[in-house]
Amino acid sequence: MGMNKWRILLFPFSLIYRIITIIRNKLFDWGIIPIHQIQLSSIGVGNLSVGGTGKSVFIDFLITNFKKEYDIAVLSRGYGRKTKGVLVADQISSSATIGDEPFQFFSKHKDVQIVVAERRLKAIKRLTQMNPKLELLLLDDVMQHRYVSPSILILTTTYDKPYFSDKLLPVGNLREIKSGAKRAEIILVTKCPDQLSEDKIKVISEKLNLTSIQQLFFTKIKYSPIIQNELVNIKLKNIKEHFVLVTGIADPDPLVKYFKTKGLIFTHLKFSDHHYFSANDLEKINKTRKSSKVITTEKDFTRLASLIEKESLFYIPIEMEFLNLEMEIKFMDYLKKKIQIN
Structure with missing residues (x-):
């Protein structure tokens, strides 16, 4: 089913949601719900x-x-x-x-x-x-x-x-x-x-x-020009071998594009935002990476650190400018x- 058909089917629910959110905000605006x-x-x-x-x-x-x-x-x-x-x-x-x-x-x-x-x-x-x-x-x-x-x-x-x-x-x-x-x-x-x-x-x-x-x-x-973990920092330009990129964030596209512009060779395993990694997820990651590095985001690192050996798991620091x-x-x-x- 095409996206337009899905939108047509979902439109009534969107309309109901719209009414609910408008009423909720009005209750705040009118002081009925205190702010x-x-x-x-x-x-x-x-x-x-x-x-x-x-x-x-x-x-x-x-x-x-x-x-x-x-x-x-x-x-x-x-x-x-x-x-x-x-x-x-x-x-x-x-x-x-x-x-x-x-x-x-x-x-x-x-x-x-x-x-x-x-x-x-x-x-x-x-x-x-x-x-x-x-x-x-x-x-x-x-x-x-x-x-x-x-x-x-x-x-x-x-x-x-x-x-x-x-x-x-x-x-x-x-x-x-x-x-x-x-x-x-x-x-x-x-x-x-x-x-x-x-x-x-x-x-x-x-x-x-x-x-x-x-x-x-x-x-x-x-994005930082290095990846890091608790043990070591590695410059991206020194990474020549294949690695697995694991993301559980809402929008991994900028990171994927960044790695591609650096000419890096990797397989991307994409999970949903705030995803908690299960035993099946870990099996999939290990099957894909074999013995290669796993690189992830700072946020995902907090959830993967207890599942993957320290020397193999890295994250790439990110800043806003x-x-x-x-x-x-x-x-x-x-x-x-x-x-x-x-």
């Missing part, structure tokens, strides 16, 4: 789409830049974890107990408090009790969690698959209608090409139909003014 303003300098990050918008890489960017100056914490839902309630990351935490993305943050930033909770308001109260000197809170995946309102809300959307070209679930990948983007004060277009013309920027800006108070910024992905230094400075200056940390 609690966070009494702490805070940055909320979210999206309209289901995964793959570069949200986690952006959170990592914020952690790296703000922890140098302020006492910060990160609050996430902990999607995919096998636990419930409010949990603070510690030395016995794993991707199973706090979720793969929070565990990735904790693994990279041991000096930052990482907390997961379904009920963010309850977690915020717990955080402020634990650390009265807390200066800045970063909230991951908070766009649709409207029970709390941060100092500023930032929406991430990708260059190749912007939300204005998408459709509502289940026909497309949007969690709510496009007008929900108006709640964000900053729109961050992620995964842009290295060179982006002023004309293209103008076209995207027009299609986003920004309000007078919204700010627009553009970022790109920067703005299109140019001038844009980054403008973004950081604007953000610091909005959160007003004394």
Whole structure:
């Protein structure tokens, strides 16, 4: 069955979902469901789409830049974890107990408090009790969690698959209608090409139909020229043999393209986002790789580290960059003014 036929069949469900999300948002807008303003300098990050918008890489960017100056914490839902309630990351935490993305943050930033909770308001109260000197809170995946309102809300959307070209679930990948983007004060277009013309920027800006108070910024992905694990770092240019690329993220295409531009020889095993690897998955990976290396993403590394021998499993570090230094400075200056940390 073709894609158009599937969309026709799914359209009634999309219409029902649209009505439900509109009513839910109106209940918040009208104050029938209360919204609690966070009494702490805070940055909320979210999206309209289901995964793959570069949200986690952006959170990592914020952690790296703000922890140098302020006492910060990160609050996430902990999607995919096998636990419930409010949990603070510690030395016995794993991707199973706090979720793969929070565990990735904790693994990279041991000096930052990482907390997961379904009920963010309850977690915020717990955080402020634990650390009265807390200066800045970063909230991951908070766009649709409207029970709390941060100092500023930032929406991430990708260059190749912007939300204005998408459709509502289940026909497309949007969690709510496009007008929900108006709640964000900053729109961050992620995964842009290295060179982006002023004309293209103008076209995207027009299609986003920004309000007078919204700010627009553009970022790109920067992959490391090395792969690494706990034992060793290896330059990509020195990898001549076949390896297996294992991904369990929403959008592995940029990484696949990057490896191909480097002339690397590999087999790609693609799994769903936040995938927990089973015994059958491991058997498939080992059958494919035989004795070769397994390279994966930072996020997937947290779930594969206990399944594959240390000397064979590697990940490639990833960072987010703005299109140019001038844009980054403008973004950081604007953000610091909005959160007003004394």
